Amino acid sequence: MGATALKWQGWLVGLVGLAGLLVFAPLGLYVWASGGDRDPAAPPPGPVVQDVRVTACRVDPVSRRVVGVVEVTGRPDAGPGSYVVTVEFRDREEAGGRAAQALVKIPGVAPGATERGEALGPVWPPATVPWCGVAAAEPAPETR
Structure with missing residues (x-):
C-alpha cells in the first residue's frame, strides 16, 4: 500500500466523520433544546396555560360525545384577545397511550x-368516565 492510498483513506475517514457530525449534531441540539426531562403529560410551560382550565367534563346524553367546558381568564396586564385551547380527552387522568x-x-x-x-x-x-384536560393554550390573533 503506497502513500497515496493512505492519503485517500485519511480523507475518507475525515469526510465520513464530517458527514456524521452534520447529520447527528442538529439532532442532538434538537433533543437538548426540547428539554427531555419535561413530563409529557404536563401542559407546555408558558403564561397562557395558567389562565386556562377545564371546569367540566361530561358526556352528552343524546350524541354520546364527550364535552369539555373551558374557562379562560384574561390577563390584567394585556389587552383583549382570543385564545386557542387544545383540550385532551382520556379515560383516566394518567397519561398513557394516545388521547x-x-x-x-x-x-x-x-x-x-x-x-x-x-x-x-x-x-x-358507555362504560367509561371521561377525563378532560388542557393540553395546550396560546393567544390567537384577533380577526375582524
Missing part, C-alpha cells in the same frame, strides 16, 4: 374577565 384532542377558540377575552367555551370530543364508550 383524543379538540381545539376551541374563545374570542373577545377582556383583561380580568372570564369567558367560557366548549370543546366537543369523540363519541364516548
Whole structure:
C-alpha cells in the first residue's frame, strides 16, 4: 500500500466523520433544546396555560360525545384577545397511550374577565368516565 492510498483513506475517514457530525449534531441540539426531562403529560410551560382550565367534563346524553367546558381568564396586564385551547380527552387522568384532542377558540377575552367555551370530543364508550384536560393554550390573533 503506497502513500497515496493512505492519503485517500485519511480523507475518507475525515469526510465520513464530517458527514456524521452534520447529520447527528442538529439532532442532538434538537433533543437538548426540547428539554427531555419535561413530563409529557404536563401542559407546555408558558403564561397562557395558567389562565386556562377545564371546569367540566361530561358526556352528552343524546350524541354520546364527550364535552369539555373551558374557562379562560384574561390577563390584567394585556389587552383583549382570543385564545386557542387544545383540550385532551382520556379515560383516566394518567397519561398513557394516545388521547383524543379538540381545539376551541374563545374570542373577545377582556383583561380580568372570564369567558367560557366548549370543546366537543369523540363519541364516548358507555362504560367509561371521561377525563378532560388542557393540553395546550396560546393567544390567537384577533380577526375582524
